[in-house]
Every structure is written in structure tokens, then in C-alpha cells.
Amino acid sequence: MDLTNDISREPAAAQLRARTRGQHEAVDALYSRYDLGTCGSYGEFLQAQYRAVAAAEKALKAFPALPTWRQRADLVATDLRSLGIPLPVPLSIDLLSSPARAHGLLYVTEGSRLGGRLLLRAVADDLPTRFLEDGHHPGEWRRLLAACDQFANEHTGAIEDMLAGAEAGFHLFAEAAVVTVPGAAR
Template identity: 40%
Template sequence: MTETLSTVARLRAATASDHDAVDAGFGRYDLSDADDYRAFLIAHAKALPAVEAWLAAIPGLGAVRSRETALAEDLAALGEDMPTPMAFDVMPSEAAGWGAMYVVEGSRLGGIMLSRSVPEGMPSAYLGSKHLSGEWRALLAAIDDEPADDAWVERAIVGAKAAFDLYRRAPA
């Protein structure tokens, strides 16, 4: 008997190298150093608002709790304005939206771990913006509950890969 992978498992497997590339790119920042931390936040500010705005325009998706305001507040506390967001040019579809949301909300999950590296006294509302109780599991369950045929999963992978690519390019 062959076991079928869940949609989330397929999404995770198909984007593992993209996730690793983003982690490697952002791993070069020392979040305990004010200049590195500022650059880290600026890079995120180039990507996150673009993806969040794109997600908000897709009907049928769950609501995204935006972190743009927290990011802007942290940057302002460090004497920086929000940069112009990069373009996020992906054909909108509900499936691609779920894929991109998987990346954005995964970033929120990773942010909590990274926030431990930010020294006391430095702003950390953005990285400290954790999921509500059960929110991450609910997102994964919602993705797995979608009636996803192979074409749907491929569109979700396209959305996730595009979001990862935007984050990967943002520090440049």
C-alpha cells in the first residue's frame, strides 16, 4: 500500500531548498548588532508588505494578520522609514495564495526563535509577533483540507517558491 503525502508535506518537500536558501541569506545577520538588525528588518520590509498586500487581494483565503505595522514601528524605533516594497508578480489564485501564506506564516514562526537573539532594549515587535494559540496548526490543516489535485498543489508550490524567492532577493 502506497501512502499519499499530505498537501503540506508536498509543499514542504518541494520548497525545502528555497527555505534553506532564505535561511542562509538571512543567517548572515547578527541580530545582536544594531546595524545588522536594521539591515535584516529593511530586507524583510522589502518583501513582507508586498506578499501581504497580494494575499489580501485573493478571495477565498483566510485572513492574514499583517505584521507590516509592527515592522514599520521597529524600523522607526531604529531611525528608518519603510523601504519601497519589491514587486510580487505571481498569477493570483487561491492555491498560489495558500502557498505564499505558508511562507509568510512560517516566517512568523521562525521570527519567534530569532527574537531571542535581539538584545533587550532593541525593538522586536515584528519578530515577536507570534501566532495565536493553534493558528499555525489551523493554517496547515486548512491547506490540507483544500480539495487539492496535482495541478492545485503545483500552483501552491509556485506561490510558495515565489514568496521564498522574494525574501531571498530582498537583502540584495
């Protein structure tokens, strides 16, 4: 057996990235349907984001021992209000009282900050972008990845629950995009 290719020997963050790649690509494809250059479609994008982010943050608040993270639901809510769009009802996510699952969900929600910074380029200049502008502060992402690795090293078998939390997070963002179908409200 060639242990150099054994993914279970990889750090937890690398395993999360590798093992959820397909889900990540599927979520990216769902969100690529939104035209961020037009007010209507951008508003629908923000509604989808609010449904997922508000749900994720509510679930994560139940785990005070998580690595430091910053809330963003209030930022997307502010952008929606700036566009005159009422806040949609958030979805829900159950982490089964598992700190490991919470780490996996946090990996997904904080990872979405990276994508947000890339999406900024597509947003029309006259649209509010507080939510997408709120990227990572220097070193934040690396500290989160290190915390995920440390958690997995300190808790035997945690990686599978972390993976379940990450998969639940990607499912949450996918469900939010499907609920808010671009162009349906026009």
C-alpha cells in the first residue's frame, strides 16, 4: 500500500477540501446562474446568501469553543435593505450537537468569504457590496485551517464528522440557491 497517496494522512483542512470538491463545484455552478451586474438578479443572489448564511450562523452560535469567526448575516441584510428587498426566511441546519460538524460548517461558511471577494468584480458599481467586501483579515483563513487541523488531531475520528458538517454546509448553500431561482420573481 502506497501511504504517500493515503488521504487520511493529510491534514484535516486538506481532506475537507479534497473530499468536498465536487459539492463545492456544484454550489459554484448554482450560484454562477446569477447575473451580479443586474439589480434583480443580484438581489436574488443576496436573498439566497441570506437564507444560508443566517442559518449557518445561528447553528454556529451554539458552539462557543469554535475558532474565532465574524458574522455576516447582518451585512447581507443591510445590502438587501439597501435594494429595498425584504429579508427572506433563513433555512435551517442541524449539527446534531457536534463540535466536529460545527468545524466543518465553519470551514464552508468562512471559505465562502474567499469566493465573495472574487465575485465583487462582477457586481455593478451602483449596487451595495458590504457582504461581498467582507473578506478575511490577514491570517484569518490560515488560522481557521490550522484550528481545523488541530481539532482533528485532538479528537480521534473527528474528520468524518467534520466532513459531514462541511457536506451539510454545501447542501445548505445549494438549497438556498435552488429556493431562490434566478429570474423567478421577475
